[in-house]
Structures are given as structure tokens and as C-alpha cells.
Amino acid sequence: MNKRQIFIETKEYKRFAEFCGACIKYKYIGICYGLPGVGKTLSSRYYANWDFIERQIAYKTAKEIGVDADERILKARTIFYTAPAVRATKMYSEINLIGGKMRIVKAAYRTIAQGEEEYYSGDAFEDIDLIIVDEIDRLKLQHLEQLRDIYDRNDIALIFIVMPGIEKRLARYPQLFSRIGFAHEFANLSKDETHHILEYKWEELGLSIKLEDFSDYEAITTIIKITKGNFRLIQRLFTQIDRILEINNLETITTEVVEAARDSLVIGIK
Numbered sequence: 658m659n660k661r662q663i664f665i666e667t668k669e670y671k672r673f674a675e676f677c678g679a680c681i682k683y684k685y686i687g688i689c690y691g692l693p694g695v696g697k698t699l700s701s702r703y704y705a706n707w708d709f710i711e712r713q714i715a716y717k718t719a720k721e722i723g724v725d726a727d728e729r730i731l732k733a734r735t736i737f738y739t740a741p742a743v744r745a746t747k748m749y750s751e752i753n754l755i756g757g758k759m760r761i762v763k764a765a766y767r768t769i770a771q772g773e774e775e776y777y778s779g780d781a782f783e784d785i786d787l788i789i790v791d792e793i794d795r796l797k798l799q800h801l802e803q804l805r806d807i808y809d810r811n812d813i814a815l816i817f818i819v820m821p822g823i824e825k826r827l828a829r830y831p832q833l834f835s836r837i838g839f840a841h842e843f844a845n846l847s848k849d850e851t852h853h854i855l856e857y858k859w860e861e862l863g864l865s866i867k868l869e870d871f872s873d874y875e876a877i878t879t880i881i882k883i884t885k886g887n888f889r890l891i892q893r894l895f896t897q898i899d900r901i902l903e904i905n906n907l908e909t910i911t912t913e914v915v916e917a918a919r920d921s922l923v924i925g926i927k
């Protein structure tokens with residue numbers, strides 16, 4: 658995500674947040690599946706407030722711990738973890754370490770901000786409700802065993818973020834499959850919502866283009882048709898639109914510009 662870009666709380670995000678809530682409530686393993694680019698990773702990070710937490714647990718020395726934390730650290734009850742592409746054997750200890758560091762930062766913050774006695778319990782997941790593991794598709798089935806182990810040993814919910822179709826692979830692994838309580842589809846943006854975002858949320862998307870830059874309604878409709886509500890494609894298409902406007906010294910986005918942008922996209926979305 659580029660710097661100016663702001664997370665938009667879309668309907669799909671709200672549905673995802675509800676799904677997380679349900680998994681927490683019932684302490685289930687949930688599967689969230691959706692096509693690449695719809696916003697699964699970003700939504701998970703946003704739900705976990707991970708941009709903030711990641712910075713907090715990245716301390717290098719003891720002095721740094723919790724100094725620029727704020728109340729948000731005390732509310733943090735979700736771990737976001739990306740399954741490693743290689744060397745997945747250490748997942749258990751890596752996730753444990755993240756949980757432990759979150760506890761340490763919380764304890765340090767309480768001491769700094771509230772003058773409370775520092776207290777470290779040995780349990781890394783004591784105040785964790787949910788662990789979201791992204792890119793589960795990368796893992797071999799034997800590595801999922803570690804996640805099942807974390808789930809079984811702790812009073813937590815677990816969500817696997819996957820590509821559609823992985824259920825069939827997971828079904829071959831009954832020990833894990835039998836523990837899956839919910840499945841949730843992360844869908845593309847609807848036409849109406851894409852429209853709304855394109856019209857009113859330019860700045861949040863970090864795009865430099867404004868509604869006035871469109872020559873007509875048709876150009877917007879063409880964008881919606883090409884991207885089919887896929888967030889990543891919207892971003893990519895706009896990068897190309899920007900380029901084409903610049904190369905050709907144009908100021909307005911016409912249907913022709915949109916189509917030229919589509920044709921110059923590397924990946925096939927035609």
C-alpha cells in the first residue's frame with residue numbers, strides 16, 4: 658500500500674470483521690477464502706491493527722520497549738502472522754514469540770503509562786483471542802500440524818486465510834479439518850460499492866485522479882467492468898491510466914484511455 662493510501666472499511670471488510678468476531682466467540686478455527694487481490698491481507702492486518710503492533714514488537718533494545726506505545730496496545734488481542742514460504746518448521750516458536758513480545762510491550766506500557774507493577778506471565782497467548790494466519794496455501798500439510806497444536810493447547814480462535822479451493826486439500830487432513838468451524842468467502846467489491854469508491858474515495862485510495870478527470874460516465878463504467886471489483890486490479894489499472902495520461906499529455910480519462918491502460922497491464926484481465 659502506498660503512503661497516502663488509507664484503508665477503506667468496505668462491506669466486505671465489515672463482513673470479515675463479523676466473521677472474526679464469530680470465530681472468537683465460539684473459539685473455532687475459521688477459513689477465509691477469496692481470490693487474490695480482493696483485500697484479505699489488508700483486512701486482516703487492519704482488523705489486528707497490525708501496522709501499529711508490528712512496530713511495537715520490533716524493539717531492538719530493552720529501553721525501546723513500549724516507549725511510543727499507547728492505549729491501542731492494551732486492546733490488541735489478535736496476532737497476524739504470514740505463513741513462511743520456506744522453512745515452515747519454526748512457525749510454532751515464531752508465533753509464540755510474537756505473542757510473548759506483545760505481552761512484554763503491554764506490561765512495559767502499563768508500567769510507563771499507569772505506573773503499574775510489571776507483570777510477565779509465562780503464557781504468550783494469555784490475552785490473545787485470535788491468530789490470523791495468512792497465505793496458508795504455501796504450507797505443506799505437515800506444517801499445519803504446528804498450527805493445530807497451538808490451537809489445541811490454547812484457548813484461542815484461529816483463522817486461515819486461503820485461496821479458493823484449498824478446502825479440498827485440507828479435507829485430506831481430517832485432524833485439522835474436523836476442527837474447522839466456519840468458512841467465509843471474501844468476495845469482490847460489488848458494482849455499486851466500486852462505483853461509490855471511485856466517485857467519493859479517490860484520496861483514500863491514494864490516487865491522484867479526481868472525478869472531474871473523467872470525460873464521461875462510460876469511462877467509469879469501463880473501469881468497473883474491467884476490474885470486476887478487485888481492489889488490486891483497480892490500483893494497477895490506475896497506475897497505467899496515470900502513465901498513459903502522462904505519456905500522451907492528456908488530462909481527461911476517456912474510455913479509450915481506460916482501454917489502453919487495460920491493454921498495457923501485464924497480467925491478463927481482459
Ligand SMILES: Nc1ncnc2c1ncn2[C@@H]1O[C@H](COP(=O)(O)OP(=O)(O)O)[C@@H](O)[C@H]1O
Nearest residue numbers: 658664665693694695696697698699888889892
Ligand atoms: N479496504 C481497502 N482499502 C483500500 N485499499 C485496499 C483495501 N483492500 C485492498 N486494497 C488494495 O488492494 C490491494 C490488494 O489487497 P490484499 O489485501 O493484498 O489482497 P489479497 O490478500 O486478498 O490478495 C492492496 O495492496 C491495496 O492496494
Ligand SMILES: [Mg+2]
Nearest residue numbers: 697698699791
Ligand atoms: Mg494476501
